[in-house]
Amino acid sequence: MSGAVSLLLGGLFGIGLVLAGMTDPAYIRGFLDVTGEWRPELAFVMASALVISALFFQLIQPNMARPLLAEGFSLPTASQIDGRLIGGAFLFGMGWAVSGYCPGPGIASLAYLEPKPFGFVAAMLVGFKLADWLAPVR
Amino acid sequence: MLQVVIGGVMIGVASALLMATNGRIAGISSIVYRAFFLRGEESWTIWFVLGLMLGPAVMLLSGWVAPPNIDIGWGSIIVGGVLVGMGTKIGSGCTSGHGVCGMGRFSVRSAVAVAVFMSAGVMTVLLMRLGGLL
Numbered sequence: 323m324s325g326a327v328s329l330l331l332g333g334l335f336g337i338g339l340v341l342a343g344m345t346d347p348a349y350i351r352g353f354l355d356v357t358g359e360w361r362p363e364l365a366f367v368m369a370s371a372l373v374i375s376a377l378f379f380q381l382i383q384p385n386m387a388r389p390l391l392a393e394g395f396s397l398p399t400a401s402q403i404d405g406r407l408i409g410g411a412f413l414f415g416m417g418w419a420v421s422g423y424c425p426g427p428g429i430a431s432l433a434y435l436e437p438k439p440f441g442f443v444a445a446m447l448v449g450f451k452l453a454d455w456l457a458p459v460r
Numbered sequence: 461m462l463q464v465v466i467g468g469v470m471i472g473v474a475s476a477l478l479m480a481t482n483g484r485i486a487g488i489s490s491i492v493y494r495a496f497f498l499r500g501e502e503s504w505t506i507w508f509v510l511g512l513m514l515g516p517a518v519m520l521l522s523g524w525v526a527p528p529n530i531d532i533g534w535g536s537i538i539v540g541g542v543l544v545g546m547g548t549k550i551g552s553g554c555t556s557g558h559g560v561c562g563m564g565r566f567s568v569r570s571a572v573a574v575a576v577f578m579s580a581g582v583m584t585v586l587l588m589r590l591g592g593l594l
Contacts, residue, residue, distance in 0.1 A: 327481050328504040332511020333518070335474035335486065335556075340516045342467025346528035351594070354578075354585040358594070363461065367468040368559055374472025375564025378479070389483035396483050398562070400552065403572050410551020411558070411573040413543050415580025419588070421540020422532050424555045425548060426488035428541070429509060433516035434527040441534065442541040449545020450493050457550050 324391045336430040342367040345431045347422020354419050406457070417449075475560050478508075487557025488512070489548035547577070 343349045352361035431439035475486035495505040548554045562570025
């Protein structure tokens, strides 16, 4: 049951990414290119997603005893702002600008059956393992 | 613009429903990591990743959208992909986990991460422009 729901929600998320333009790397670079021909639309993608997310996490989720299909909520507990967070976010921002992809749109773009999204996802998986090797969580 | 906002709302609704049903954060970098490297332990992540591909596939097959032109060189795709993988693993999240879910939970940690990766992205594009790479 939770597998079928995950499949459907992944599908909804992926369709949202395509409609929002997130699977077009030129559009991502255009958003980050504030001194060039800036394309600010991406701000509206995050803003509209964030309004829904904030309404849910502030008003609905705190009043739910448990999730509908699971034993309990699995919420991140980390709050520290340290070198890992800053350094990791910095590397991610650089990679996002260089490739034009973040993880979700990279996976969603596999549907286009073009070689470059496959190259991006393979490189990202290598990056995950490099991080485990070079910067293991102690 | 309306289509962009509808897309954003769908991303938000999918994230909210994942927490409401499975009790999990829709952080795509973490979901992809677990789907590929913790096979079997958290099988829901494999289903979610399949959905992420199948949703857009249905849009393509139905003729709703056409694939975008990917005008990014192979070197940038590979170098950027490795950086995205390393950065999201070390920094514990990406655009979805920190940007949509974390900020929706009013997490200061996530807000800092978003400010850093946005600034790094803007700086990187600026440097690429100055270096004649764009």
